Amino acid sequence: MDYLGQLLANGLVLGAIYALAAVAFTLVYGVVRLVNFAFGELFMLGAFLTASLMLPEVRLLGTIVPMPGFSLPVAAMGAITLTAALGVLVDRIAYRPLRNAPRLAPLITSIAVSVVLQSLAQTIWGAEELRFPEFYLATLPPVVLFDSIYLSVMDLVVMATALAAMLGLSAFIARSSLGRAMRASAEDQMAATLVGIPVNRVVAAAFAIGSGFAALAGLLYAQTYGFAHSSMGFLPGLKALTAAVLGGIGSIPGAALGGLILGLVEALGSGYLPNGTAWKDAISFVLLVGLLYLRPQGLLGKPELNSAGRGSLLGGASEFGAAWLRTSFAKVDGALARAAAGGPRAALALLALAILVGALVPSDYWLRILTMVVIYGMLASGLNVIVGFAGLLDLGFVAFWAVGSYLTSILFVLVLKDQFGVAPADIWWLLYLNLPLAGLLAAGFAVLLGTPTLRLRGDYLAIMTLGFGEIVRVVAINWMDLTNGPMGIRGIPAPNLFGIALGSPRAQFFFALALAVLVVFAIARLVRSYVGRAWVAIREDEEAAEAMGVPTARYKLYAYAASGFVGGFVGVFYAHSQQYISPLNFSLFENILLLMLVVLGGLGTFVGPFVGALIWIVFLQLALDLPFVQAYPETRFALLGVVLIVLMVFRPQGLAASARVALTMPGARPGARRVKEVA
């Protein structure tokens, strides 16, 4: 009983923090229907800013900078104000231009903003933890309830602050003129405009309040755990989003309820489940996935929120940007479009070029990098099937990749070598069996993942797949017997063909290239048929596709399966090429990176994923020669994020906007001659 009581108390503290951050998601979603993934980073900034303002001096960008050394309340107010201002700025720059764009564009932008903020924080405050200064209340002896439940004074302060902030916000929304205007804008923007409400300013206010709440949650979290770190916002951000969805996104009482439930469930789960602390992250995501399946609108939400407008993937032409910007985009676009429309001849030319490069590049170092380009290009191609062609934003794709990598590694190393003492060279052929086998297994996983998401669209789909991906990662970390846990699996044999080791960088490059040819060929054959047409039709207008006789649910599953197959297939080679895998290889960040590569190179094209991978990975290496980048390697990721944001704002249709692949089978066209006879 004492134990339970202590767990409940811990759960309430955690729940209060989740609830505060959930309010940020819910408030902004309610007004502009945007899931702002960047709130996790504003949470983190709230912590860093507070800690910095409390200290006498802080090392920023490597230099010691004197700081005011405020007390916690003053520092907190300062941090909240700064973060709120930043939130408004982000909205103004990155989101407002996309207010009428199809939903994928702001969603991708918010992911990019999140990458930028995290990279910048790491650049400014460094990769190490910043110790959160001790506030004098924290030095007081803990309060003992019922003789056995220990709560620090700061825990009580956290709960009281959260409660006060929530009640204050509720009263503000219910009573104040601005709060009323916010509710009116959330309900009907056009009617709100017609009564004279400046909707843009109301949205800015929602961002300010939401960002302030995220910062408050972040500083309380950092205070509780004693440190601030540039990646600290990631998991709590996801949890807060989970809490918001749990309660019914858009509903403030729902966010409070969701936060509390999540906090309690996590505390109880980690206390009572065997090895519970390790699994507690999975608990929240299982809860999320289960809830989205059974009741997508959440506990207190309204069902109609789970719908997305139809329309193209990313949007039409931007109204922004100078003429020169547009012309230069048009040039890039034209070149990419020609590349995409080049047909088999262009494909062969590209392949020949790749072979030539592979044969002539002298440096092993660069061959390894080019091999990574091909691997990431293949993975991005797999993601492209589901996101680019079928238009379903999948943030759980890494799971398929992980399935493939783990299948082959477990079989080769943990089972055959460790259990039965079989030398990998004797069973070299197993790799070739594993390629399709892992593809099928991952396709099966993909269908499992896809089935419950069929009823979901847009943001909810992204959130649910993200939950799946995280579950797979947590399982990979914690199911020690199966995966070796965080230590990963070492000694995965390099590819081998009839006893000839293909371990040299050059051999690996050509191996990867051969697989890439297979992958692109198979995807192209599927896309250039009625299957691809059904996918694109679903992407463009699901209802209309259904009305044309396309069983959209089944074809979405086909897209998941095809995407999963590629992920698993490539995953096998990835493991053998790296010879070492660990759960770190399959993080959400990798998924986000793949998504950015596809968007960069051109969604819904065959070459786009490879172009994106080439640009990014080569840039990643070349930039290392710059002294600035050597000092701050994280700025490269910030730059990628900025490029993505600029792209979305000024060029929402992507770099390769008119690059579209033909969706009819080559060789089945009658040619113009026969057409004239018919006409």
Add this chain to the structure above:
Amino acid sequence: MRAPSPTPLLQARAITVRFGGLEAVGNLDMAIGRNAIHGLIGPNGAGKTTVLNVLTGFVRPTEGELVFDGAEIGGIGVNGFARRGLARTFQNIRLFGAMTVLESVLVGAHQRFSANALSLVFGRRAARDAEAAMIARAYELLAFVGLGAEVADRVATTLSYGHQRRVEIARALISSPKLLLLDEPLAGMNAVEKAEIADLVRQVRAQGIAVLLIEHDMQVVRRLCDHLTVLEYGRKLADGPPEEVLADPAVQAAYLGRAR
């Protein structure tokens, strides 16, 4: 056995649709004859589009049943309606954004394809032949709706409004439907275009396909339709030949309002 049957092609019996507490369609009986051009008219908000959505599976009626071509249909999903032979167009043209005209039309032929993934990947002959046959059919239909082969490879949404309307009709026709449902096909068109589309509708009927038409331009409705159903407040106000129905004082009042 293709003897013309006197039973109607589509029969809606006692259809009621409620959204929340609101009744959008009330106890509607309606029959669409084989080979008919049937007009569905009524003032704004009368429930016409809701009826069309019921007839294409987009909205499940709260009560009532649909009998199409001798069999009851219901609970078969929107794509099931399309597979049974009910093809539609939309009030605001809904072509697929990034697709060419040819590809858009081919989506309408989806149910005609059956090749599995392996035969697609390996480019089996049967799969290619099926594709070629449907492409040829798509060109025929483009010609039928009055579009030249030269538009086939243009992105459909870049065409003029009138041409997009024709592509939408071709996309519906390629599934060889028994009933074509057109939701305001003449909206936003000038007089010449209207006459051309009306002609096209007649040609569709000449192919043995019945047509249900929602339209506001009564001049066209009067000339084109051979049967009208008038809705007001979700209920049937009148039903019969156009001249008779449009002369009905109740129908005139529904459109022009009653003097107090």
Add this chain to the structure above:
Amino acid sequence: MSPIAPIVHPIEPTLHPTEPLLQVAGLAVSYGRIRAVDGIDLAVEPGRIVSLVGSNGAGKTTTLMALSGLLPLASGRIRFAGEDITALAPELRVARGIAHVPERRRVFAGMSVRENLVLGAYARGDAVDIASDLDRMVALFPRLGERMAQLAGTLSGGEQQMLAIARGLMSRPSLLIMDEPTMGLAPQMIDLILDTVLEIRKQGMTVLLVEQNAVEAMRLSDHVYIMRLGRIVHEDSGANIDPERVKSFYLGADS
């Protein structure tokens, strides 16, 4: 003497005596490549009821939305109360004195009747007189008074229409734009709404009305514009319009 206190607060100082309250020249609006309104001219004199009639798709609602700034113009100019408001943001047009009661009412369904009304005064900024204005609205629509605390979404269609009109009046407009205020309403309710329109006008309000019930629109309007395919095809004083002519526009009888 009406028991209802006046609800009209006309803004006049800048208005030249001969200039209409609202003057529209060459207004054109496009949706993508479709031209929905194709260069129309309108003039609304102060204190009048002016109607736009025409069949579905004629461009009436589009015109109204352009007037209140919800849609961008392809071309044309709008002058209101002696000021060019063509480029003015929609919320500022409300502050200048244009209230738009939109098609299908669009009350804030999840908020109480009182909150809807208070929001109607948002653009005014002067919170002082809101209480007395609420009383005026209740006097105009007693049924709203009985339902002040009720959620607007639970009102009947007619009551929602009353609320939408009252919400528009709360901004103390000098021009009230109404889009199909009788759509989908029962005949008794239609009578009540149209009587209210006359009552408001009697108190000096200027009204621009889109109404499907053409017979009624002609009866109560001082001036009627008939639209067809985005153009104004006919205009005259309400009394002078030949009903047969209107009928031909609606029913397509050969004319």
